[in-house]
Amino acid sequence: MNRNKILLVEDDTSLGPLLLDYLESEDYQVSWKRDGMTALDQLRKQAYDLCLLDIAMPGLDGFNLARQIKNQFKQLPFLFLTARSLKEDKLKAYELGAEDFITKPFDPDELACKLKVILRRKQQEHIPETMQVGQFTFHTSMQELTFGAKAIKLTEKENQILLMLSCNQNKIVRREDAVTRVYGKYDYFLGRSFDVFISRLRKILKDDPGIHIDNVFRVGFILRVEERGLRKEERS
Secondary structure, three states: OOOOEEEEEOOOOOHHHHHHHHHHHOOOEEEEEOOHHHHHHHHHHOOOOEEEEOOOOOOOOHHHHHHHHHHHOOOOOEEEEEOOOOHHHHHHHHHOOOOOEEEOOOOHHHHHHHHHHHHHHHHHHOOOOEEEEOOEEEEOOOOEEEEOOEEEEOOHHHHHHHHHHHOOOOOEEEHHHHHHHHHOOOOHHHHHHHHHHHHHHHHHHOOOOOEEEEEEOOOEEEEEEOOOOOOHHHOO
């Protein structure tokens, strides 16, 4: 599972590297650009989960970059991190669709919390109400699986883990990333607790022989969902 990608647009050559190091220490994948035009070119080359924008920059400033983001990348959230604190600037930022407006100097922990809230909300907005997992119908908001006439209620953690695996069907989910996503951090004991929930989900899903949650040695897990009607000898 990939880390969230942040595009940092900051022309201050002292603050930029500090922000880059801090955000990477918070486990984000960060690209740093020093002006709006370069940032816009970067957005056209690579997908990001969030943009962190300064306002006063050479060439294309933060406000005009925000307009381009709204026009070309409608689902991409952005917030401003700037030394400007005038009421007009704040109002303009929010009119452009900014998630937040943070003035310098700022508290790094406060910034980290705001980023997590924005990214969590973005992720939840893209969660479908129902998902098909083999022969199961997964009702994500109801924390329930149905298999024919059979309904199975899930605990909050079971629901969260199954959702993570289901969004990555037939793809490897890294163990450390998965545990951190569910518990907020990673250690040995939380990893063991996570394993218990994986075992529970295997028992719940056993009614469909085409579903398997496999361990990938020293890497993580993979939810394998076979297509219906696929003969055993046809599997790769």
